[in-house]
Amino acid sequence: MNYFPDEVIEHIFDFISSHKDRNSISLVSKSWHKIERCSRKRVFIGNCYAINPERLIERFPSLRSLTLKGKPHFADFNLVPHEWGGFVHPWIVALAKARVGLQELRLKRMVVSDESLELLSRSFASFKSLVLVSCEGFTTDGLASVAANCRHLRELDLQENEIEDHRGQWLNCFPESSTALTSLNFSCLKGETNLAALERLVARSPNLESLKVNRAVPLDALTRLMSCAPQLVDLGVGSYENEPDQESFMKLMAAIKKCTELRSLSGFSEVAPLCLSAFYPICQNLTSLNLSYAAEIQGNHLIRFIQFCKRLQRLWILDSIGDKGLEVVASTCKELQELRVFPSDLHDEEDNDTAVTEIGLVAISAGCPKLHSILYFCKQMTNAALITVAKNCPNFIRFRLCILEPNKPDHTTSQSLDEGFGAIVQACKGLRRLSVSGLLTDKVFLYIGMYAEQLEMLSIAFAGDTDKGMLYVLNGCKKMRKLEIRDSPFGNAALLADVDKYRTMRSLWMSSCEVTLGGCKRLARNAPWLNVEIINENENNDLMERNEEDEREKVDRLYLYRTVVGARKDAPPCVTIL
């Protein structure tokens, strides 16, 4: 390869898009490192504090697409203070200053401001794609700047963000000349939408493939939208509380019939069941269905719809579908690859006989040979069921089981679920992500350490007995990248046993465990290339000034991650970086 001119090598590298592969290429030799970094277009940064924007730009001057992740995963469950960090602004400032030809920005769990969006919209003339997932800190004014200034915008995808809605005029800000949109998702906006502006925008966007509207788009508007966009592949529907009248319903159904390319359906919050049935004409074409927000549609309606969806590959649903409903899924959806079953009634304490149990899980595993990813919230589980699931589905890549009651044992034997999860990790040799729950001892971690060779992400809650549990995992799982633990009795011995292990991991989260301030301080001293963050929302926060005895004080929340740029400067008072 060294006999080829650089341009040829670069051309060959163009075919390699996987981040892992490109990272490997850059390690081969100095010349390959240089060619690779100068030609690299897409960069993925899993922790925005692992590096800073200046060093990023220095290494990859031809950057076109950047993905950044901010807050740790447990921030989704209110375990991270609001003001913790993850600000995108310094990144946009640096990229703008260096005149990087940025075209695509994807952010997850970051804080985005209107100022950032405004700067973004004015700094990158070829900007095409903005994807924001679980972000916060901005308003529809920021969206208005993006709409108005990004002349070549193709994709605006807002997923589950907290956006302050200043009432719908941002859609008007797309200039009449804007006709390049391929994807528009504003389903998370809570306020009113300018329907006329939306309809005009959709009508002049012939390449629009994905449209996800918010609750404020009523049925008749949806009908008009679909009529002028029959090319839609992916549709997110708004909110229709009342049963539509016959005429509206027929019009909607007629518009839907024309959407022969439609493959993915979502939305349906606060929707009358009849509206779901308007989609019967195209349901056999669907490959992706997300009804996990459709709390108003009861099990029997869901079942009736799903039994026609023979081509489904991805299904997100509420547990109101019940075990019976999952049996229907198992016999209908033979192409199913990913299933997520969310809890519907989080406040209900009494026995809810429509929730799902181990029966539904076993049925799915038996009926769906292509299943590789599952997220399953249920009220009970057994070892026997998990062993059966493992035998039926050795191809799991992601297996996340959440038994709603912490520490709940196998309900038929009253034993721990160690054997069940053990069977899963032993059978599923390609398992990359695992979440465990229920009553679990150190033994399950022995199994995980022994068998889960490809495991990259592990979530533990209310599990284990001693430090040995955590040690089994740290010593055994060579490919571990993200470990997050809450309410488990793991302490300093496990934390400090092998400090170098954290060089190979992106991050470790431990909350309500047994690690002490002294242990964390020792870790920080032994591993200066780590940021060891203590998150503590109590008032008296000067952790560095505490005396000897307080070293034994347990740390409420610990978040550590490798970094090449040292302690961050934007930490709020409740975060101490040791």
Added chain:
Amino acid sequence: MTYEKVNELNLKDTELRLGLPGTEQAKEEQEVSCVRSNKRQLQSDNEEESTPPTKTQIVGWPPVRSYRKNNNSVSYVKVSMDGAPYLRKIDLKTYKNYPELLKALENMFKFTIGEYSEREGYKGSGVIPTYEDKDGDWMLVGDVPWDMFSSSCKRLRIMKGSDALALDSAL
């Protein structure tokens, strides 16, 4: 690994962690009663239904994104009536005001309810409609504006017989 109490302080008080259901700490939370000026507290002496500490009291559990928690509005509430053998479920969204709701309840459970007055509650029939709100407090149906009621009501209980009479005289 030994954990010693530092300076004889019980650091449990400063821990953010909430206990699991059934532990001492959880019981303490249960006993805290909120006294609010607009609430007419209904605490009968033989209150059998002491709500056990729920899983929703553990911070961040179950692990469902707050976005999802906030957007899954379930407007169905369970309705129980003292002496009736089964529970019913109703969708609060289908009613626009108290008279509509009460009429529906009357039809459902075949009873008639007395006149409501803010000062005296439901007089005369020995039937008192109560509800449990978001905070776990039991309130009299009708005390707060309809919108506030429909968004905070978690379940309904129609009290009858001796419990109702006891309340009647207490109010």
